[in-house]
Amino acid sequence: MGCNNKKRVTLLDKTFEVMIPADQIDRAVEQVAAQINADYADRETPLFLGVLNGSFMFMSDLMKKVDFNCELSFVKLASYAGTSTTGKVQELIGLKNNIEGRHVIVVEDIVDTGESIEHLMRSLSGHNPASVEVATLFFKPNSYSKQIPIKYKALEIGNEFIVGYGLDYDQLGRNLKDVFVVVNE
Ligand code: IMP
Ligand code: MG
Numbered sequence: 001m002g003c004n005n006k007k008r009v010t011l012l013d014k015t016f017e018v019m020i021p022a023d024q025i026d027r028a029v030e031q032v033a034a035q036i037n038a039d040y041a042d043r044e045t046p047l048f049l050g051v052l053n054g055s056f057m058f059m060s061d062l063m064k065k066v067d068f069n070c071e072l073s074f075v076k077l078a079s080y081a082g083t084s085t086t087g088k089v090q091e092l093i094g095l096k097n098n099i100e101g102r103h104v105i106v107v108e109d110i111v112d113t114g115e116s117i118e119h120l121m122r123s124l125s126g127h128n129p130a131s132v133e134v135a136t137l138f139f140k141p142n143s144y145s146k147q148i149p150i151k152y153k154a155l156e157i158g159n160e161f162i163v164g165y166g167l168d169y170d171q172l173g174r175n176l177k178d179v180f181v182v183v184n185e
Helices: 022-040 056-065 115-125
Strands: 008-011 014-020 047-052 071-081 084-093 103-111 131-139 152-156 179-182
Touching: 022 056, 022 103, 022 131, 022 152, 047 056, 047 115, 056 071, 056 103, 071 115, 084 115, 103 115, 115 131
Parallel strands: 047 071, 047 103, 103 131, 131 152
Antiparallel strands: 008 014, 014 179, 071 084
16 A cells, blocks of 8 residues: 555556656756767758657657757557557558668657567668667666667666656556656555
């Protein structure tokens, strides 16, 4: 029985409590933006490629902190059903840009097992970009089982299931400005 003052929300059959408040997320986004600003200052018009749906809020806040000329676009992948990955990645909206010779920064909400990012990176490298790096808001190091280096990680967490700030539980919770973790009761 947990009795604390943390804000709670209920989504479908689960209760969640605040794990990372909005101001802490903002500071982490600020740090990633500062690294990207330093690394890409001299590169020709980089392309930020967001992975829908989860990355929309991170992408929006990150872009406001990027201080060089850049473009943005999105692809849409799906691999999760409920709170666990299906291990099968579906491409719902494919790449619409010519990325040959371009510097691409893939923007993810969360890298968990790495299945989705591995799939996407393989498909992108076939289009001969000048470079591709990954910027993710959340990283689950204990779950990640791939070799692809994740260069920009705003926040590392354990294997808990989180929602909010773009992340969903069966499509719900994406609008929450704090990040919430499922409560086991
Ligand atoms: P991966 O393919 O296992 O790395 O999973 C990546 C995708 O699974 C993310 O882009 C999310 O959409 C989803 N995902 C992974 N962990 C969570 C979580 O804790 N909450 C909500 N969605 C998650
Ligand atoms: Mg998702």
